[in-house]
Amino acid sequence: MARSERLLALLQLLRRHRHPVSGATLADELGVSIRTLYRDIATLQAQGADIEGEPGVGYVLRPGFMLPPLMFSQSELEALMLGFRWVQKFADMPMTKAASDALAKISAVLPAELRDELENTALLVGPRRVVDAEVVDLVLLRSAIRRERKLRLAYADAAATFTDRVVWPVALGYFEETRMLVAWCEARNDFRHFRTDRMREITLLESRYPRRRAQLLKDWRTQDSMRRQPEGGQSGA
Structure with missing residues (x-):
């Protein structure tokens, strides 16, 4: 040990x-x-x-x-470093900066031997194949999620058809090639997934949505789990 x-x-x-x-x-x-x-x-x-x-x-x-x-074992430090490296590679610039700042704070209070383990971990993240394509501010999206505020989206679907939506933002998913907003769509009266690179404009509305985000997130997870059953189903904007 x-x-x-x-x-x-x-x-x-x-x-x-x-x-x-x-x-x-x-x-x-x-x-x-x-x-x-x-x-x-x-x-x-x-x-x-x-x-x-x-x-x-x-x-x-x-x-x-x-x-x-x-408070961290060697394996926990490796997990943290891998997570930081993933965020630095695949997240948007404000989130990347936040990850770097958080890593610096953790590193500053670690004993020398643990600091060396953190900085020299051999767990790496592969290259990102696409560049950021958003024209909207993801900071505003994250703020709307935290504050449980409604958003108005000018959104283009896969066929480049534009629609105007009012949504209740629930979560923001980060993937290697895209980012996805999970939201309750008032027009569809259901959960929908919106690619951030297809958003052309977003407006933070003054009104809060009527349900708590934690409950909405729980409902979405339940619904998403059901849709993944063998009989399947489709979700989309």
């Missing part, structure tokens, strides 16, 4: 005990010597962990403590 993972495991052990637990018990559960256990506790305390106790008495971690630098 890597030292960073052992320190995280030690924190998890301490969280499970409400009362002081002896160093011998902790060392036995971790499979390390008592001297190594004492060094690990000293390391955690130096990192800011509110661990009280001493040899022969026992140790306890005060409730509510979170230690960001040690």
Whole structure:
């Protein structure tokens, strides 16, 4: 077990005990010597962990403590880095910048050994085959989703037929070659999927839609799951 993972495991052990637990018990559960256990506790305390106790008495971690630098295992760091790299490659520019800023914040508080693991992970994301084709601002779409506000869309379907829709935006899906808005369409009285590269104009309306987004998202997932049954069905704008 890597030292960073052992320190995280030690924190998890301490969280499970409400009362002081002896160093011998902790060392036995971790499979390390008592001297190594004492060094690990000293390391955690130096990192800011509110661990009280001493040899022969026992140790306890005060409730509510979170230690960001040690909250990730090596596999979790790899998953995070892979996710960041995917966003940097396939998301729109504001989201890409947000991912880079978030990664910098996480990297800044990691111990040196974990920072090296994060930056040198061998998990890569392949090249993007298409360039951004949107003429609308995806920041506005995401804002409408968060604020549960209606949107007016000037939209072109696959046959280049233009329609004007009022929709309730629910979610924004990112794919390798396109992005898709999931929304309740007032004209269709049903959920529809709108490709962002076919949107010619979007207007954020003042009115909120009458149902909570969380419930709409749940309903869409249920409906989408049913449509994926063997008998099938089609969804589209």
